[in-house]
Amino acid sequence: MTMETSSAVIFEERQDQIFRKGEQPFDLACNKESLAGAISQRACVFCGSRVVLYPIADALHLVHGPIGCAVYTWDIRGALSTGPELHRLSFSTDLQEKDVIFGGEKKLYRALTELIDMHHPKAAFVYSTCIVGIIGDDLEAVCKKVGKEKAIPVIPVQAEGFNGNKRAGYEAACKALFRLVGTGDIDGISPYSLNIMGDFNLAGEIWIVRSYFERMGIQVVANITGDGRVDSIRQAHGAALNLVQCSGSTMELAGLMEEAYDIPHIRVSYCGLEDMAESLYAVARFFKNPEIMKRTQRLIKEELSILYPRLREFRKALSGKKAAIYVGGAFKAFSMIKTLKFLDMKVVLVGSQTGTKEDYQELEEITDDGTIIVDDTNPLELCTFIKEKDVDIFIGGVKERPIAYKMGVGFCDHNHERKEALEGFVGILNLAQEIYNTVMSPVWRFVPRRAAEGVKNGRDRETLCVHNQRLQAL
Amino acid sequence: MAGTERHYVSTTNACKLCKPIGACLAFRGIEGAVPFLHGSQGCATYMRRYIISHFREPMDIASSALSEKHAVFGGGPNLKQGLKNVITKYGAGIIGIATTCLTETIGDDVPGIIREFCQEEKDLFSNDTGPLLVNASTPSYSGTHMEGFHEAVKAMVGQVATRNGAAEDVNLLPGFVSPADIRYLKEILEDFKVSGTVLPDISETLDGQALLDYEKIPSGGTPISGIKTMGSARATIEFGRTLMGEHTAGELLSTRHGVFLSQVGVPIGIRESDEFFSAMETISDKKIHQKHEQERGRLIDAYVDAHKYIFGKRAIVFGEEDLVVGLTSLLSEIGVIPVLCASGGKSGHFGECVKAVTKGITDAPIVRDGADFFDIASEAKSLKPDLLVGHSKGYSLSRKLNIPLIRVGFPIHDRIGAQRILHVGYRGAQSLLDRIVNAVIERKQDVSPVGYTYV
Ligand code: SF4
Ligand code: SF4
Numbered sequence: 001m002t003m004e005t006s007s008a009v010i011f012e013e014r015q016d017q018i019f020r021k022g023e024q025p026f027d028l029a030c031n032k033e034s035l036a037g038a039i040s041q042r043a044c045v046f047c048g049s050r051v052v053l054y055p056i057a058d059a060l061h062l063v064h065g066p067i068g069c070a071v072y073t074w075d076i077r078g079a080l081s082t083g084p085e086l087h088r089l090s091f092s093t094d095l096q097e098k099d100v101i102f103g104g105e106k107k108l109y110r111a112l113t114e115l116i117d118m119h120h121p122k123a124a125f126v127y128s129t130c131i132v133g134i135i136g137d138d139l140e141a142v143c144k145k146v147g148k149e150k151a152i153p154v155i156p157v158q159a160e161g162f163n164g165n166k167r168a169g170y171e172a173a174c175k176a177l178f179r180l181v182g183t184g185d186i187d188g189i190s191p192y193s194l195n196i197m198g199d200f201n202l203a204g205e206i207w208i209v210r211s212y213f214e215r216m217g218i219q220v221v222a223n224i225t226g227d228g229r230v231d232s233i234r235q236a237h238g239a240a241l242n243l244v245q246c247s248g249s250t251m252e253l254a255g256l257m258e259e260a261y262d263i264p265h266i267r268v269s270y271c272g273l274e275d276m277a278e279s280l281y282a283v284a285r286f287f288k289n290p291e292i293m294k295r296t297q298r299l300i301k302e303e304l305s306i307l308y309p310r311l312r313e314f315r316k317a318l319s320g321k322k323a324a325i326y327v328g329g330a331f332k333a334f335s336m337i338k339t340l341k342f343l344d345m346k347v348v349l350v351g352s353q354t355g356t357k358e359d360y361q362e363l364e365e366i367t368d369d370g371t372i373i374v375d376d377t378n379p380l381e382l383c384t385f386i387k388e389k390d391v392d393i394f395i396g397g398v399k400e401r402p403i404a405y406k407m408g409v410g411f412c413d414h415n416h417e418r419k420e421a422l423e424g425f426v427g428i429l430n431l432a433q434e435i436y437n438t439v440m441s442p443v444w445r446f447v448p449r450r451a452a453e454g455v456k457n458g459r460d461r462e463t464l465c466v467h468n469q470r471l472q473a474l
Numbered sequence: 475m476a477g478t479e480r481h482y483v484s485t486t487n488a489c490k491l492c493k494p495i496g497a498c499l500a501f502r503g504i505e506g507a508v509p510f511l512h513g514s515q516g517c518a519t520y521m522r523r524y525i526i527s528h529f530r531e532p533m534d535i536a537s538s539a540l541s542e543k544h545a546v547f548g549g550g551p552n553l554k555q556g557l558k559n560v561i562t563k564y565g566a567g568i569i570g571i572a573t574t575c576l577t578e579t580i581g582d583d584v585p586g587i588i589r590e591f592c593q594e595e596k597d598l599f600s601n602d603t604g605p606l607l608v609n610a611s612t613p614s615y616s617g618t619h620m621e622g623f624h625e626a627v628k629a630m631v632g633q634v635a636t637r638n639g640a641a642e643d644v645n646l647l648p649g650f651v652s653p654a655d656i657r658y659l660k661e662i663l664e665d666f667k668v669s670g671t672v673l674p675d676i677s678e679t680l681d682g683q684a685l686l687d688y689e690k691i692p693s694g695g696t697p698i699s700g701i702k703t704m705g706s707a708r709a710t711i712e713f714g715r716t717l718m719g720e721h722t723a724g725e726l727l728s729t730r731h732g733v734f735l736s737q738v739g740v741p742i743g744i745r746e747s748d749e750f751f752s753a754m755e756t757i758s759d760k761k762i763h764q765k766h767e768q769e770r771g772r773l774i775d776a777y778v779d780a781h782k783y784i785f786g787k788r789a790i791v792f793g794e795e796d797l798v799v800g801l802t803s804l805l806s807e808i809g810v811i812p813v814l815c816a817s818g819g820k821s822g823h824f825g826e827c828v829k830a831v832t833k834g835i836t837d838a839p840i841v842r843d844g845a846d847f848f849d850i851a852s853e854a855k856s857l858k859p860d861l862l863v864g865h866s867k868g869y870s871l872s873r874k875l876n877i878p879l880i881r882v883g884f885p886i887h888d889r890i891g892a893q894r895i896l897h898v899g900y901r902g903a904q905s906l907l908d909r910i911v912n913a914v915i916e917r918k919q920d921v922s923p924v925g926y927t928y929v
Contacts, residue, residue, distance in 0.1 A: 036552045037510075037559030039534045044516020066575045066614040067485060068492025072520035074867075088870075094485035097616045100579055111484035130514050130576045131615075134545060161516040162541050162576065379534055380563065383688035398523050402532040407688050448686035 014038065017376060019360070022369035028360045030375040039378045042353045044161030046129055047073070048169020051416065052249055053125050053157065053176060054087055055079035055200045056228040060121035062091045064108050064139065065129030069161070070094075077416040079200045080207075081227050086121055095131065105137045112146045112154065122230035123153040125176060133160030153230070155179050166328065167248070167354050174252035177224065177233060181257060184231060186238025192287050193219040195236045197254060198245035199270065199423070201226025202416060208424035209270050212280060216295045218287070224250060237261040241286055243268050243279070248356075249329065270423035271431075272335035273307070273342060303425040314432040315343050321439055322389060324349035326377065326396040327414060330359035336395060336414070337366055339428060343435070348389035351377050379403050393439050408447030410438035487847035489792055489867070490818025492614035495521040496622030497572035498535050499650060501608075503674025504630065505695035506567025508536055508560050512553050512584060513574030515539040528885040529653075529680045529893050532692070536560045536569075540576065549577050550587045557591055561598055561605050564690050568698055570626060571609040578613035585609060606698065608633045618819045620794050623650050624714075624722060627673060630701055631723040637731050639703025644670040644757055645710040645733065647723055649740060649796060650884065653681035653893045658901055665763040666754050671700035671707070673723070681893040705731035709757045711750070714796040715739040715827040716819075739831065741898045742800030742906070743807050744773060746831070750899070769900040776904060777808055780911040783929075785809040787914060788857065792850055792864040793883045795819040795827070795843065797897070801863055801882065802839065803831035804903055810910070811836055813857045816845040847871060861913060878913040882906070 016029040046063075050073050054061060057079075063070035070092030079087065093111045095104050108126070116124060124146070128139050139156035147154035157176045159169050194213065199206045206226035213220050222228070222236040242254045242265035254265035266286065268279035277300050284296040323345050325333050330352040337347050350363055351374035363373050372385055382400065385391075386407055394404035397415030404411040412434045414422060420430045444450050498509035498521055511518045518537035525533040536559075538544075538552040553571075560566050573584055588607050592599055599605070610629040612622045627647060648659055656677035663670040678694025704710075710733050712724035718737050728735040736757065741750035747770075751762050787810045791798050795817045802812045815828045824843040832838055840857075842849055851871055862868045862879045866886045872879035886892035896902040915929055 035559065036538045037536050037556030037563075039522075039536055040515055040519070040539065042515055043519045044514055047516055047520070062484070066492060067488050067490060067618075068495070068517065068520070068575075068614050070485070071488045071491055072524055074487060075870075076523075090487050092485045092488065093483075094488070095575075095615050097613070100575075100613075100615050107483060114482060115484055115486075130516075130545070131579050133542070134576065134579045160542070162514040162545055164541070165515075379532060379688075380690060387687075399519070399526060402526050402530055403688065405530070406532055406682070406685055408684060447684045452686075 014376075014381075017374060018381070019364070019373045021364055021367055021371045021373065028357070028373060028375060030355055030357060030360060039380075040353075040376055042165055042376060044130075045163045045165065045169040045172065046127055046159040046161045048166035048249070049127060049157050049159040049173040049176070050169070051077070051166070051200065052170055052173035052225060055081075055225045056123075056125075056230060056233070057081035057087045058084040058122045058229055059086065060091065060115055060119055060124040061087060061127070062093065062108075062112060062115060062124060063127045063129065064093045064104065064132050064137070065095055065127075066131060067092055067094045069127075069129045077200065078202045078419055079226055079416075080204050081201075082207075083229075086119055091115055100131065100135055103135055103137055104132065105142050108137065108139070108142050109146060112142070113150070116146070116150045116152065121152065123155065123180065125155050125157050127157045127159050129159070130161040133163070153180060153183070165354055170249040171252045174250060174256065177250075177253050178256045180230065180233045181253075182234070182237045182260070184234030184236075184238075186235050189221055189235065189238035190219040191240055192217060192289065192292065193221050193239045194241040194243055194283065195222045195224055195239045196220055196226070196243055196245075197224040197250040197265075199223070199226045200416070203419055203421040205270065205421045205423040205427065208421060208426060212299060212424065213283070215299050216280065216284065216292055218283065218292065224253070237263065239263060241266070241283070243283065245269055245331070269331060269335045271332060271427065272339040273304075273425075273428055274338055275335045276423075276425060276428070277304075307425050307429060310429055311342070311432060314436055317436060317440060318432070319344035321345045321392040321435075322348045323435075324382075324386060324389065324391045324394045324396075324409075325414075326351045326374075326382065326394070326400055328353050328397065330355035330363065332414060333363060334366065336431075337363075339431060343432060345393075345435075347371060348391060349374070349385045351375060383407060393435055395435075408444060408449040410435070410441070410444070412438060482848065485846045485848075487867070487870075488818055489816060489846050489850065491524070491619035492517075492575075493612040493617050493619060493622030493625070494572040494574050494614065495524065496619035496624075496650070497570065497610045497612045497626035498533075499525065499619075499676070500623045500626035500630075500674045501570025501572070502533065502679050503676040503695050504568055504570065504701070505693075505697045506691055507695060508534065508564050508566040508569050508691060510536040510538070510556065510560060510569050510571045511574055512538045512549060512571055512582065513540060513576045517574050517576075524885060525680075527887045530890070531680050531682055531893070532688075533680070534691075536564075538577075545576060545580055548580065549582050550590075553582070553584070553587050554591045554594070557588075557607065558595060558598065566605050566691065568606040568608060570630075571607065572612045572622065572626065573610070574612070575614045578611065578615075584611070606634060618794075620650065620796070620819055624717070628721070628723040628726060630673060631704060631726055632730075634698065634701045635704040635727065635731070636702055637705035639706040643700070643703065643707040644668045645704050645707045645724075645727060646670050646672045647710060647712040648672060648898075649713045650794065651713075651740070651898055652895050653677045654896045655898045655902065658896060658899055662751075662754065662766065662899065665765065666758040666760055668754075668758045671704055672696060673701060673704070705733065707733050709734040709736055711753055711757070712737045713740045713750075715799050715830065716795045716821040716823040718823070720821075739803065739827070740796050740800035741902075742797075743804030743903050744770070744777075744900070745807060746800055746803050747899050747903060766900060769904070773900045773904050773907070776907055780907060781809050783911050784914050786811060787860040788813045789861050789863055790814045790816070790850065790854060790857065790859045792816040792845070792862070792868060795821055795824045797883050798864075799824070799827045799831055800897070801906075802828055804906060805863065805910075806832045806835045808907060808910070810861075812839040813859055814840045814842065814850070814853050816842040816850045816853070818845060820844040861910070863910070878917050880906075880910050880913055
């Protein structure tokens, strides 16, 4: 049972979610429900809300539902913390049959009480799951009661998995966060201050970004939510500016804060050369302070002077390699395409799980002719595309990795499990190094797809070997 | 000894997974099968990544991807559409449908929906090779992934096995062991010169080769033709002490088709492996192959070589109940003291099974069923363990206690080669022994001020 031609593996219902640039005017359907029976790479609303709230390290995160939903999200993301690590524990009400029949409110109440007594969190988030939506527990009421008794914010997160996709989960999380914002004391916060939103401190990334702002002389009030703390989020309304990263995972919150507290926001990305630099400049421009601008220019100049020579080395090696990108939110893809272009690589396939029409429009604009753009794809389609485009490296999440490997394609993890920081200027180097490590590995000469290429391939690799040694010596 | 009651209402860092993931794993071991979850999309995606991170293999699980309105009006139409898509696009020979908490709670009548589907889509089933649809009921709010696994195996046997076939086969129901274990078990069957149906068989489907072309459905797995004739086999061997006396696939084959049932523990360590080999001898009416006898001999030799390094070391063992029972059996016979046996499972037989395998060798360990890692960690405080034996979710504890973790079972998310770990038989015991002893030696060497280079 091997692959057939692409028409055979692409579901009719999904034809309009795939676009080949250059063939016809741009049009791509998206934000549709996943097709039953197609193996979507998407997760659920609950998952989206966990992505956003999970990194708050001194809060209790209790999943109200049967055990699976909690156990599959236990410590799966590398959201690091400088202090408390309560977020790395997995708490569940572990609903049993009798709870499903008679309702889970009592159990939830007791679980919350016992966990708060045991761990003394600064706040508690209670996530509802699909089944809670069905049995109709009144989360709000239980949370309110416990909140009063324990004198901490206990916040329900309405994240029934079937209530849409990840995006809906982001919204649920933002609504939950908004309940915290505005409850803290904002005395003494600098007029040159901001909140970092939509960064989850994977592999310590928010530390990198924070250090840039510190060098620019700007106070970071709240990390939302990487290495996040309940108290600083409560003060977030004291900041002068909100920086929103990630396709909209915290957009909703920025909107709410703009309305309630008149805090403007700008959208940024810390991935990739241009985007990283432009993000810092945008912040400097916003504050209209020549000193800050000067410091920003100096910072970027310093960073680039370290970066460029090393990147040029990578560029030599990676030039012409063909890359496929499949990510959760499309924003990551923009930055990545630019970085790959800088490395003189060709992006032949790009897609996302939850991109919007505007996202795809933008992708269409920055990609070359022939590039495949795809929404909410599945393993069968991905394989067809990999073969059709003869991809050298796949950049994606953990579910894409075995597909790439099976077919003898290099892989770079750009998902929430990554252990290498890919943000900031240093992140660009890390990304290049990661790509280099996988593309240049000698193992590919043995995989069936390449083995057939024989001698020519062998020669290629030798020159690369020399190159490899040079790089390691650097 | 402490009782087996849980101290807490909530679960912290569970030592179990949900039922449908077990069913999906079992279905993955059947030739031409696509595991299918009837429920929300999220569950399937989470399970896929959990499985992928262990086996490092593609793992497709289809889903009926229910949304809120389906949850209200019933998931039947989505289930049907999903099945049709999987049949037409994947060319599935069999679809293993497992329910989830959601569809069990809204009360979808899955067998009924499937019957309707077969009526409505007659042309999909026109020839005999049309896909089989097997369904297992797996609400996660009762039972763990192991109950889900066994449920799926039982569903296969109950819905597919018949008595039409030549009566020379042996059915082997190994439970959830590694691909390497299955490959070895098949070798053993061959050496006894019996043709056997191993159900399920994940030896290739979850440990495949590098490929030129991606396979929609990984090759390998128990052939459906083999499952169809299981009812006429000479005997069934079923692994798992906690299953004895339960309504299992083996029991079903015995009551419905009169197939002789031989239940043994998961054969880990010498004594449990002896049981298995002797069952094989009886059923095949042949002596054990010299090769295996030699392996047993070498294993005993290794036990002796190793004994002083590990004597009296204290171990905490955790994971699936039957796996823990087997591991405990091995540990006790090499002189390690199992001080705590813990599992998230709750079959009700865990304690007695642990007792049975330690009897006459060591004091019965503390046994905790329905346990989570919070319980295990609290027990550990007073137990002063020297090592942990279990899956990779015990890593935080091993780090906290600063003692080695011997990784076995599922999941292993922080090492490579999980699919190649051998647990069963003399060969498995040999490899576990080496790993356990070396971990102890390594720790001693690392903390020694001398830094012995010769141990
Ligand atoms: S809802 Fe049930 S089946 Fe789905 S992940 Fe949660 S526990 Fe597992
Ligand atoms: S039950 Fe719902 S919330 Fe839980 S994992 Fe499945 S889809 Fe997500």
